[in-house]
Amino acid sequence: MNSTRIIGSYLSPYVRKVLVCLELKGVPYQVDPIVPFFGNDEFSRISPVRRIPVLIDDHVTLADSTVICEYLEERYPSPSIYPQGxxxxxxxxxxxxxxxxxxxxxxxxxxxxxxxxxxxxxxxxxxxxxxxxxxxxxxxxxxxxxxxxxxxxxxxxxxxxxxxxxxxxxxxxxxxxxxxxxxxxxxxxxxxxxxxxxxxSFAKLKAFEDLIQRVPPAGQREVLMAAGAPICPQTLGVAAPRRGILKI
Ligand SMILES: N[C@@H](CCC(=O)N[C@@H](CS)C(=O)NCC(=O)O)C(=O)O
CATH class of the missing domain: 1.20.1050.10 (Glutathione S-transferase Yfyf (Class Pi); Chain A, domain 2)
Structure with missing residues (x-):
């Protein structure tokens, strides 16, 4: 069974890029919808610059949206998200x-x-x-x-x-x-x-984004679960935020 997990909030443009690609390719996935500043030590381990998205599946763990989308293209070539030539x-x-x-x-x-x-x-x-x-x-x-x-x-x-x-x-x-x-x-x-x-593909995600836009990070997971979003049971989120590592 495919067990693709995406770590990262629905409100991140980089996470959204990956989720839209998964939607287009029809790959089932679950989301751990954390705001990156609230990631725990395990999040630091798998995303050394503490950024979202991270993809974890049965083959690989990847922490960059472009690399993830290229991987999805190679692993699930149809339909293609890159042009010909x-x-x-x-x-x-x-x-x-x-x-x-x-x-x-x-x-x-x-x-x-x-x-x-x-x-x-x-x-x-x-x-x-x-x-x-x-x-x-x-x-x-x-x-x-x-x-x-x-x-x-x-x-x-x-x-x-x-x-x-x-x-x-x-x-x-x-x-x-x-x-x-x-x-x-x-x-x-x-x-x-x-x-x-x-x-x-964007419209489906919009419904979840709209629901959490004004909800504080700590409450977003529950709101999404109640709305039927594909939220994974475990989370790398914690209560207190840490400053990011990269400046830009
Ligand atoms: N090059 C990365 C950039 C990801 C990125 O900047 N994500 C933001 C969220 S929108 C983040 O995690 N920011 C936290 C930080 O920079 O500390 C990618 O394409 O995945």
Missing amino acids: AANRARARWLEEFADSRMGEVLIWGLYNQVAIRRAVWGEAADADLLKKVYEQDIPHLLDYLEQQVPAQGWLFDEFGIADIAIASFFRNAQFARFAIDAERWPLAAAFVTRALAHC
Whole structure:
């Protein structure tokens, strides 16, 4: 029996990337929905930089969303989440990398962390100067780039895949921080993100995300279980948070 376990909160864009891939490939899984700062010593052992997601299955333990998605592609090749041909595959990986690195820096560390995590986990106020720069410079800059990349209809490559998933996943967290793309200034990017987040693989997860968005980390697991989410019986979560290891 397959026993794929994903460690990490439904609210993380990197976890969401992996869950969408599992949904697309029809791989059954269970989630230990911890916010990474609340991981125990076992979490430190399997994720040495204390980041989510972690995948644990009968073959391997992996602690990086890109590596996990590539593994899922190789172990469960159909349907494929990468396009055909060397150039398209490379471009898909580049867009995924752009999402994970620069969009993560701007939309997670710059925006979501300031607006949500700092208060919910650490009881700290947002950094107003950083937020101003994020809204006025960083987000427009990355949207200018995406506006040149995304198609007017459909997906980045022939089938819905890793590049679409990675980009859309970060904008879901921007939504949590009440940011909406200005559709007059970036019409293609706005429509693309709306289209991708409406895909059934994202929509299924959205129901669980909506339920826990305003629930403190300690209560999220129970809310998810009550709603029928595939929550695993054991958890690597503890009550007191620890500061992260990496800065970005
Ligand atoms: N390169 C990693 C990045 C994962 C990541 O940054 N996850 C965030 C959650 S959204 C995290 O665990 N942050 C905790 C920390 O940095 O201390 C991946 O793609 O999986």
